[in-house]
Amino acid sequence: MARTRSNISDSGEILTHYRACNLCEAICGIEIKVEDGRISSIRGDKQDPFSRGHICAKAVALKDVHEDADRVRKPLRRRGSDFEEIGWDEAFDEAADRLRRLRDRHGAESLGVYLGNPNVHNWGAMLFGPLLIKALRPGNRFSATSVDQLPHHLSAYLMFGHQLLLPVPDLDRTDFMLVIGANPVVSNGSLMTAPDIRQRLKDLQTRGGRLIVVDPRRSETARIADQHIFIRPGADALLLAALVHTIFDEDLARPDRLAAFTEGLDQLPGVLRRFAPENVAGALGMDAQQIRALARDFATARSAVAYGRMGVSVQEFGGLCQWLVNVMNIVTGNFDRVGGAMFTKPAVDLMKFQGRGGYDRFRSSVRGLPEFGGELPSATMAEEILADRGGRIRGMLTVAGNPVLSTPNGRQLDRALASLDSMVSVDFYINETTRHAHVILPPTAALEHDHYDVVFNLLAIRNVARYSEALFEPGLDTRHDWEIALELSRRLQDGPLWQRLKATLARWQMMSMGPTGLLKQALKRGPYAQTVDFRALTAAEHGLDLGPLDPCLPQRLATKDQRIKLAPEPMVRDLTRLRSRMEPIQADISADPLLLISRRQPRSNNSWMHNCERLVKGKNRCTLLVHPADADRLGLVQSQDALIKSRVGETVAPVEVTDEIMPGVVCLPHGWGHDREGIQLEVASRHPGASINDLTDHDLVDPLSGNAALSAVPVTVSPLRGPRSSSDRGNTSESLGVNESPEHSLADTR
Ligand SMILES: Nc1nc2c(c(=O)[nH]1)N[C@H]1C(S)=C(S)[C@@H](COP(=O)(O)OP(=O)(O)OC[C@H]3O[C@@H](n4cnc5c(=O)[nH]c(N)nc54)[C@H](O)[C@@H]3O)O[C@H]1N2
Ligand SMILES: Nc1nc2c(c(=O)[nH]1)N[C@H]1C(S)=C(S)[C@@H](COP(=O)(O)OP(=O)(O)OC[C@H]3O[C@@H](n4cnc5c(=O)[nH]c(N)nc54)[C@H](O)[C@@H]3O)O[C@H]1N2
Ligand code: SF4
Numbered sequence: 001m002a003r004t005r006s007n008i009s010d011s012g013e014i015l016t017h018y019r020a021c022n023l024c025e026a027i028c029g030i031e032i033k034v035e036d037g038r039i040s041s042i043r044g045d046k047q048d049p050f051s052r053g054h055i056c057a058k059a060v061a062l063k064d065v066h067e068d069a070d071r072v073r074k075p076l077r078r079r080g081s082d083f084e085e086i087g088w089d090e091a092f093d094e095a096a097d098r099l100r101r102l103r104d105r106h107g108a109e110s111l112g113v114y115l116g117n118p119n120v121h122n123w124g125a126m127l128f129g130p131l132l133i134k135a136l137r138p139g140n141r142f143s144a145t146s147v148d149q150l151p152h153h154l155s156a157y158l159m160f161g162h163q164l165l166l167p168v169p170d171l172d173r174t175d176f177m178l179v180i181g182a183n184p185v186v187s188n189g190s191l192m193t194a195p196d197i198r199q200r201l202k203d204l205q206t207r208g209g210r211l212i213v214v215d216p217r218r219s220e221t222a223r224i225a226d227q228h229i230f231i232r233p234g235a236d237a238l239l240l241a242a243l244v245h246t247i248f249d250e251d252l253a254r255p256d257r258l259a260a261f262t263e264g265l266d267q268l269p270g271v272l273r274r275f276a277p278e279n280v281a282g283a284l285g286m287d288a289q290q291i292r293a294l295a296r297d298f299a300t301a302r303s304a305v306a307y308g309r310m311g312v313s314v315q316e317f318g319g320l321c322q323w324l325v326n327v328m329n330i331v332t333g334n335f336d337r338v339g340g341a342m343f344t345k346p347a348v349d350l351m352k353f354q355g356r357g358g359y360d361r362f363r364s365s366v367r368g369l370p371e372f373g374g375e376l377p378s379a380t381m382a383e384e385i386l387a388d389r390g391g392r393i394r395g396m397l398t399v400a401g402n403p404v405l406s407t408p409n410g411r412q413l414d415r416a417l418a419s420l421d422s423m424v425s426v427d428f429y430i431n432e433t434t435r436h437a438h439v440i441l442p443p444t445a446a447l448e449h450d451h452y453d454v455v456f457n458l459l460a461i462r463n464v465a466r467y468s469e470a471l472f473e474p475g476l477d478t479r480h481d482w483e484i485a486l487e488l489s490r491r492l493q494d495g496p497l498w499q500r501l502k503a504t505l506a507r508w509q510m511m512s513m514g515p516t517g518l519l520k521q522a523l524k525r526g527p528y529a530q531t532v533d534f535r536a537l538t539a540a541e542h543g544l545d546l547g548p549l550d551p552c553l554p555q556r557l558a559t560k561d562q563r564i565k566l567a568p569e570p571m572v573r574d575l576t577r578l579r580s581r582m583e584p585i586q587a588d589i590s591a592d593p594l595l596l597i598s599r600r601q602p603r604s605n606n607s608w609m610h611n612c613e614r615l616v617k618g619k620n621r622c623t624l625l626v627h628p629a630d631a632d633r634l635g636l637v638q639s640q641d642a643l644i645k646s647r648v649g650e651t652v653a654p655v656e657v658t659d660e661i662m663p664g665v666v667c668l669p670h671g672w673g674h675d676r677e678g679i680q681l682e683v684a685s686r687h688p689g690a691s692i693n694d695l696t697d698h699d700l701v702d703p704l705s706g707n708a709a710l711s712a713v714p715v716t717v718s719p720l721r722g723p724r725s726s727s728d729r730g731n732t733s734e735s736l737g738v739n740e741s742p743e744h745s746l747a748d749t750r
């Protein structure tokens, strides 16, 4: 049933509801029309001062997920290879019993938890999830962080003293943007919340600025850039080291006011002395002069910002890359300054609620990989379950994640999850991961709960705030993620009586406040307490613009002495490992093995948007991009299936021959592979695609941060003779148009 409330204007039978889309980091304002209780259109909210009417093709998935016949709406219990619906009380009991029994018998180290990406897009899960973790006390915590942005947190922690002090490019005011390993035109920006980013990048160019993209693929962002530089996957740390080297070598360092509170400036030229452009150019397949010119352009631009994301995070030198990106910005003075990399001032400051982090205080038991923030690398999850010893993981809780498709060597994890004594999942789909669960607890979907972005306002290129009410009344017999977290934690709490009483009190308080109560309190403790309270927030139905980013250092630094640590010891030490890699990278680029990288697509959202017919219809988009020279050499033919093999596995995908990918590199999108038995995703199983993570190798990690190295995976590719493996396989170039359109009609599928 559709609700009427103050910000829903009622014209006849049509209700108009404004909210923020929570599917990706761009947090676009959207306008949803509801006719007779059903969504009739979703458009960009033109009055949202931040997103200015922009939306992408994925926004309509909010309707599709809401109405999806495959969505799990009642708790499920495994029965053989099938599931049966059970009541909430029984489900909570069974879930808690299963996990508690293991903890009692085998200790906390027998339990693991995996938190997936949508947790950060769901404020209930973000704010209440920690209570559940505290009550469960799992010995092993994993999350999507270590297949994504962990190197960012590590460098923030080591350099600025807090894992959430993530500098954001001041996109709207910079004169020079160096994008390394990111494709914001398709991803809509990451750790850089900037809706309508394509236009914002064009605006940068219109005002005379330059956009340079470094990427092994001529990505959609590279296509609109002033310059695109191909780089061999995994070699970015060498380039970044050479750029910083040049900045010192040519006396271009101008840290200006930052020098007063930055430590390690003197140390840098020494630790980077071996990384002169002339020494690394061969390894990079670049010209040393080109590297020097890039360093000069960057350092002498009126303002400039280096921005590195997924592509330079999920690689063997992810930690070094993110450190060096920060270093570049700092030594050129493009930090905490207009047009450079800046920090936000969010109305709700998550930094006040989350710990600063912590690094390498313990290690994973099988491979000895370092912890970060209490979490172990997801690349080690399967082996910690399959370990042939007493301390192995026997029970898992997954919340909003699909690690079988999203973490390296997904097939191994698939087997590992199948072997667990107990698995509980909080998710509204039976997908490649949750099919292994013994109990599935389905939360409400986005439109059934209210929303405030506690994470992405912290990462936005302007200070903004927006509260969205629920559009639909959740059914009586449904639970929000935060309610599930509270109820499970109640049943899992153990310890001495005083501890249980304390926990009960805390839970009771949290329950009575709910996310909204917490928001009200947090606003009072926030920097806009005088002007932005809950009432102001609800009155601003299109969101509040709180202005551009302001310089805030050294005050906002979280290091004990409020100084930036430019040369943290773990980073400097890791340069030795980078040096030892200069040789092999110099190998002939056209020789086997090929290096596999990933890509994102306008109509996909990680692994969970492929059950929306209108997003997957048409030709198969899960294609392997191959350079014409490699295709010739290997006998690969356009649109024909190829067999792709890595050390850990193999898969099949149709070939797309294109010179947008550099020679020696092949590229698959991630999030596909819906051909597993037992999933309940009717549309997705008709468009399965291949999972890139059947190929990625759990042994390939950045040992410094523990982040998975999903990029630069060695593979061989050969033509697959015989019949095509799927009827809808074919070749297509991903159209850009879909991402530009200001609105997407729902007419075609209604
Ligand atoms: N449409 C859509 N949008 C999304 C998502 C989605 O699935 N679909 N996912 C969301 C999520 S969870 C995230 S984290 C963000 C990520 O957003 P981005 O960080 O922008 O990630 P990608 O779009 O994957 O772009 C990574 C780029 O790095 C390049 N690359 C790969 N390996 C290397 C390398 O070794 N060196 C260099 N220099 N480049 C490399 C790839 O070719 C690719 O162009 O996107 C979010 N937005
Ligand atoms: N090779 C390769 N692998 C990658 C990447 C890559 O670029 N290349 N990208 C990586 C990145 S950046 C990320 S973030 C990860 C993502 O990896 P994951 O977070 O493991 O997986 P998702 O595909 O985001 O799955 C999200 C799950 O959450 C459920 N869900 C959605 N909304 C909610 C909600 O509100 N509550 C609950 N309880 N559940 C919900 C969905 O049904 C789905 O099952 O994948 C990573 N894996
Ligand atoms: S870019 Fe698309 S998916 Fe992301 S917030 Fe905007 S409308 Fe939603």
Ligand SMILES: [Mo]
Pocket (backbone or CB within 6 Å): 117, 148
């Ligand atoms: Mo991500």
